[in-house]
Amino acid sequence: MYVAVKGGAKAIEASHALLDQARRGDPATPELSLAQISGQLTLAVDRVMAEGSLYDRELAALAVKQARGDLVEAIFLLRAYRTTLPRLAESLPVDTDKMRPIRRISAAYKDLPGGQMLGPTFDYTHRLLDFALAAEGKRKTVEPAADAPQTDCPRALDILDREGLIEQVAEDDASPPDLTRDPLQFPAERALRLQNLARGDEGFLLALGYSTQRGYSSTHPFAGEIRIGDVDVEIVPEELGFAVCIGDVRVTECEMINQFQGSREKPAQFTRGYGLVFGEGERKAMAMALVDRSLRAGELGEERTSPAQDEEFVLSHADNVEASGFVQHLKLPHYVDFQSELNLIRRIRADQTREAAE
Amino acid sequence: MRAMEAGFADPVSDAQAAFRAVLDAMARPGRLAHFAAPAEVPPGLGRAAAALALTLVDMDTAVWLGPACAPAADWLRFHCSARLAASPAAARFAFATAGECPPLAQFDLGTNEYPDQSTTLVLEVPGLARGGALTLRGPGIETVEHVGIAGLPSGFWGQRDMLHELFPRGLDIVFVAGNTALALPRTTRVEG
Amino acid sequence: MIEGYNFAYLDEQTKRMIRRALLKAVAIPGYQVPFASREMPLPYGWGTGGIQVTAAIVGRSDVLKVIDQGADDTTNAVSIRRLFANTTDVATTERTEEATIIQTRHRIPEAALREGQIMVFQVPIPEPLRWLEPREAETRRMHAHADYSVMHVKLYEDVARFGHIATGYDYPVVVDGRYLMKPSPIPKFDNPKLDRSPALMLFGAGREKRIYAVPPYTAVRSLDFEDHPFRIEKWDESCALCGASDSFLDEIVVDDSNKRMFVCSDSDYCQTRRAHGHGPAAEAKPATATKDAAE
Numbered sequence: 024m025y026v027a028v029k030g031g032a033k034a035i036e037a038s039h040a041l042l043d044q045a046r047r048g049d050p051a052t053p054e055l056s057l058a059q060i061s062g063q064l065t066l067a068v069d070r071v072m073a074e075g076s077l078y079d080r081e082l083a084a085l086a087v088k089q090a091r092g093d094l095v096e097a098i099f100l101l102r103a104y105r106t107t108l109p110r111l112a113e114s115l116p117v118d119t120d121k122m123r124p125i126r127r128i129s130a131a132y133k134d135l136p137g138g139q140m141l142g143p144t145f146d147y148t149h150r151l152l153d154f155a156l157a158a159e160g161k162r163k164t165v166e167p168a169a170d171a172p173q174t175d176c177p178r179a180l181d182i183l184d185r186e187g188l189i190e191q192v193a194e195d196d197a198s199p200p201d202l203t204r205d206p207l208q209f210p211a212e213r214a215l216r217l218q219n220l221a222r223g224d225e226g227f228l229l230a231l232g233y234s235t236q237r238g239y240s241s242t243h244p245f246a247g248e249i250r251i252g253d254v255d256v257e258i259v260p261e262e263l264g265f266a267v268c269i270g271d272v273r274v275t276e277c278e279m280i281n282q283f284q285g286s287r288e289k290p291a292q293f294t295r296g297y298g299l300v301f302g303e304g305e306r307k308a309m310a311m312a313l314v315d316r317s318l319r320a321g322e323l324g325e326e327r328t329s330p331a332q333d334e335e336f337v338l339s340h341a342d343n344v345e346a347s348g349f350v351q352h353l354k355l356p357h358y359v360d361f362q363s364e365l366n367l368i369r370r371i372r373a374d375q376t377r378e379a380a381e
Numbered sequence: 382m383r384a385m386e387a388g389f390a391d392p393v394s395d396a397q398a399a400f401r402a403v404l405d406a407m408a409r410p411g412r413l414a415h416f417a418a419p420a421e422v423p424p425g426l427g428r429a430a431a432a433l434a435l436t437l438v439d440m441d442t443a444v445w446l447g448p449a450c451a452p453a454a455d456w457l458r459f460h461c462s463a464r465l466a467a468s469p470a471a472a473r474f475a476f477a478t479a480g481e482c483p484p485l486a487q488f489d490l491g492t493n494e495y496p497d498q499s500t501t502l503v504l505e506v507p508g509l510a511r512g513g514a515l516t517l518r519g520p521g522i523e524t525v526e527h528v529g530i531a532g533l534p535s536g537f538w539g540q541r542d543m544l545h546e547l548f549p550r551g552l553d554i555v556f557v558a559g560n561t562a563l564a565l566p567r568t569t570r571v572e573g
Numbered sequence: 574m575i576e577g578y579n580f581a582y583l584d585e586q587t588k589r590m591i592r593r594a595l596l597k598a599v600a601i602p603g604y605q606v607p608f609a610s611r612e613m614p615l616p617y618g619w620g621t622g623g624i625q626v627t628a629a630i631v632g633r634s635d636v637l638k639v640i641d642q643g644a645d646d647t648t649n650a651v652s653i654r655r656l657f658a659n660t661t662d663v664a665t666t667e668r669t670e671e672a673t674i675i676q677t678r679h680r681i682p683e684a685a686l687r688e689g690q691i692m693v694f695q696v697p698i699p700e701p702l703r704w705l706e707p708r709e710a711e712t713r714r715m716h717a718h719a720d721y722s723v724m725h726v727k728l729y730e731d732v733a734r735f736g737h738i739a740t741g742y743d744y745p746v747v748v749d750g751r752y753l754m755k756p757s758p759i760p761k762f763d764n765p766k767l768d769r770s771p772a773l774m775l776f777g778a779g780r781e782k783r784i785y786a787v788p789p790y791t792a793v794r795s796l797d798f799e800d801h802p803f804r805i806e807k808w809d810e811s812c813a814l815c816g817a818s819d820s821f822l823d824e825i826v827v828d829d830s831n832k833r834m835f836v837c838s839d840s841d842y843c844q845t846r847r848a849h850g851h852g853p854a855a856e857a858k859p860a861t862a863t864k865d866a867a868e
Binding site for chain 1: 608610614646647651655679709737740741758761762780782806807821822823
């Protein structure tokens with residue numbers, strides 16, 4: 024007897040139980056705590072906060088735990104929670120000039136006011152598996168040099184700006200659009216593109232950014248400045264009328280110096296690409312800055328020839344919650360559609376066979 | 382100072398019921414929808430109009446009020462966080478009475494690319510009835526519907542007919558009379 | 574009901590936004606209204622558009638039916654029905670005639686719909702021109718000017734190459750003589766049920782952030798040519814369980830020598846027929862369907 028479609032509810036329940044078991048792993052091993060995840064898998068938590076568009080280390084750690092370490096799944100969990108939250112206030116733009124940096128480098132200048140500060144970075148580590156970590160042994164610690172905390176750290180790009188060598192960024196006090204409130208429409212202005220990229224999948228942006236370095240719309244980038252640190256978040260409560268700080272967030276900012284432009288009327292100037300993400304996400308911020316610059320092709324009068332310059336292509340496919348869902352929906356039953364196709368292809372073949380016989 | 386009239390007693394269920402009523406009215410032009418809530422109405426709006434405001438208007442929608450509806454402004458701000466539009470053309474929703482309705486072409490009719498970005502006009506009339514002198518045809522209507530809409534200024538239907546050739550741009554109108562409403566989306570043809 | 578979430582999961586502001594979009598969708602039949610689709614607790618591509626539409630319309634007095642592939646007990650239908658059971662306390666049913674709202678993926682029930690019922694379709698790709706023109710800015714212009722020549726060319730090329738319009742599901746339709754519309758991936762067998770239906774048809778595409786609608790009694794014409802008129806699927810078999818010869822049949826391979834049987838895709842229709850004493854037609858044993866079914 025045909026029973027294949029029966030028992031859906033039971034099967035789902037059993038699958039959930041198995042999933043829970045698989046997540047927990049061997050019960051003889053101590054269970055991961057959220058403090059361990061947010062304290063020791065910090066960059067996983069940062070990525071989930073960045074692409075999940077919600078700055079909350081504890082919730083992001085919970086998502087990582089619940090998703091068994093699948094970060095795209097964890098991002099989805101955080102987004103689905105985020106969407107249920109009320110919007111209490113809109114913050115002022117964060118002022119990264121006033122960042123308290125833990126890392127700050129410029130690849131364009133050997134030294135500059137504020138100095139180069141490596142901070143905690145994988146750069147210059149030799150990628151050798153460290154078996155001492157496997158043994159959970161204590162590491163020898165080196166006291167980091169007690170640098171005075173950087174408080175005044177002028178931007179590398181301001182140096183160029185003072186010489187008039189880089190394009191000005193127009194001050195814009197208009198409220199930026201918000202793609203979580205209004206559907207994306209094309210053409211999209213830069214603020215909207217940046218919001219999309221900041222939430223976008225790191226792997227996708229990395230590949231696109233990489234493509235611009237390999238000739239698919241070359242923008243000749245220099246990493247003008249990368250900084251990671253904490254910035255204040257301020258709101259202006261209606262009843263007070265002035266800004267109050269409600270906390271701080273760690274962010275990574277990347278400003279690229281790109282291909283200069285000019286004409287007979289306008290002196291040559293470098294152009295900008297910008298990246299900003301929640302947490303420590305240097306790879307993502309750099310890729311974002313590359314893609315931001317290439318998406319400015321239209322505004323800068325460049326011919327659009329490459330995927331990274333095509334805003335509909337980039338913005339429509341950057342979101343991994345959308346992409347993951349749609350790719351994986353192919354697992355759902357499609358047998359009605361498939362039956363339609365079978366019916367059609369058989370009819371076409373039958374007609375062809377009959378015509379060949381006539 | 383006068384106390385502000387209350388909004389929906391059960392905001393979730395009342396809004397859902399009001400929405401289904403207006404959805405049904407928009408889907409089946411010529412049918413009358415009835416609104417039981419809110420229990421109190423603000424000055425300037427009838428019950429159906431107030432229910433539509435509570436159901437559809439919020440901080441994301443600009444609202445234009447005709448002179449007779451203007452006394453409801455504070456109530457709209459309080460219950461809906463509504464922004465008031467300076468002109469009919471800037472309004473996502475407009476509330477007016479039949480006697481003082483601006484020329485229909487003054488409302489936002491949307492664009493050919495985005496015809497949904499158009500005003501929805503909620504127009505208070507003295508009376509609505511099924512089986513009147515007007516004959517309706519179009520989507521949502523099996524054959525024809527006959528309705529009566531009282532108190533419209535002369536030339537109103539002529540103005541509305543003029544909009545047909547602009548389709549997909551257009552104006553969607555919900556006529557309200559006290560507790561009842563009748564919708565005419567832009568696709569409905571009216572004769573008589 | 575789950576604690577901590579609003580009735581039907583969505584917050585009231587989101588519902589208002591969706592409700593405004595729905596009213597415009599009904600007012601402009603077949604036109605795709607952009608809406609600020611939210612992340613839902615189910616993945617994009619798994620019915621988030623339909624779920625948001627249902628959540629925006631459903632009320633305590635509704636009776637909800639959820640189907641996938643025509644059946645109420647397929648896993649994703651179960652999952653979506655459970656979401657609404659957990660976030661509302663509305664009654665659910667498997668009976669088409671009892672339902673006031675029917676959320677569906679890929680089918681329209683066989684039983685005739687009636688006035689007052691609302692069909693909610695889950696839509697993966699709402700844009701009928703998307704596979705011919707990937708750019709939204711361009712397809713929007715085509716809709717604005719009712720410039721559907723690329724679609725006619727595509728169908729004509731099908732006829733030239735295959736002798737048929739080579740589309741079995743999500744077969745394009747024109748609504749009220751104006752907008753070209755994708756009916757969602759229902760088999761073309763179901764297209765005629767859209768035409769002048771007494772029920773209201775609502776379509777939600779969550780990932781693509783579009784809502785559209787067909788009001789009751791609205792003309793929905795499947796595209797075709799005079800010499801290649803629109804035709805629906807036909808089977809030589811009838812349902813192996815209830816004997817129906819007028820329903821859409823799923824083909825089931827029952828052994829590794831390609832032996833097959835055919836059963837109704839609409840589980841409620843099949844069940845109801847059997848409850849009324851219908852059984853397999855005498856000649857329709859699950860036997861040798863190995864030959865081309867179209868012969």
